[in-house]
Amino acid sequence: MRKKIEFRSTLEVYLPKDWSEEDRNLIELAQKISKNAHAPYSDFLVGAAVLLDNGKVFAANNQENVSFPVGICAERAALSYAMANFPDSRPKKIAIFARRRHEDRIASVTPCGLCRQTINEYEVKFKSPIEVMMLSPEGHLLVANGIEQLLPFRFNDLNS
Template sequence: MQEKIEMKVSLTVYPTADWSEEDRVLVGMAKEIMEKAHAPYSDFLVGAALLLENGEKLMANNQENVSFPVGVCAERAVLSYAMANFPMSKPLKIVISAKKRNGNKFATVTPCGLCRQTINEYENKFQAPIQVMMLTPEGNLLVADGIEQLLPFRFNDLNS
């Protein structure tokens, strides 16, 4: 007999007025680093700012390469740097901003599959969700309270 498995996902929209001061700083960092992205092929700029439990705030951007697909996404770049330099400090939240070069509007960008699985890896390592915050064209934050909301059927265990 067939069984249907359903999972409910939920994202929250935070208008600018509801942002914490910390959120404002992280959004500013993501926007700032986004403008410095190396994206000569797509002209699509992505920035990510990461808050660690120890208070460190880090940022990175996408790095394209003419040899597709060896470029690196902003989310994986900042998480890799964090885990290389602060391996015992839990990531708490990541803010993502994106837009076309010379564009005047932000694009709502969710992490790609590789980035989602990378976020999942660090949630597993620290046994805690990482809040994923994505800037929208309206200037709001679209927020997932953990990667399960963006990757409900994630790959978690080599033995299951």
């Protein structure tokens, strides 16, 4: 017998007038820190800001390296720094902002596969979803309520 497994992903869309102050601050920080990205090869500037349950916020940007794939994405850099400093504090939200260096327009971007799997790792560790917020070119906030919405068949320890 053949069985079909389906998964439906959902993103919520928020207009700027509907953003919380907390969300606005995270997106603005991600946008600000993206300007300092080290992206001499792709000219693709990405910033990420992570909010922990203790109220601390950490931000980072992508750091490229001529020895590809040695660089690190903004999302993984921010999460790694946050978890290194506050390993017992749960990440609640991560905001992502991206644009090309010589363009004013926001780039439409979601976390890459490595970043999605990293977010999943902390969801498993803390047994709680992490809200993933991405700014769209139209200026809307796209929100995934947990990485499962972006990575439905993620790699987990199936025995746990």
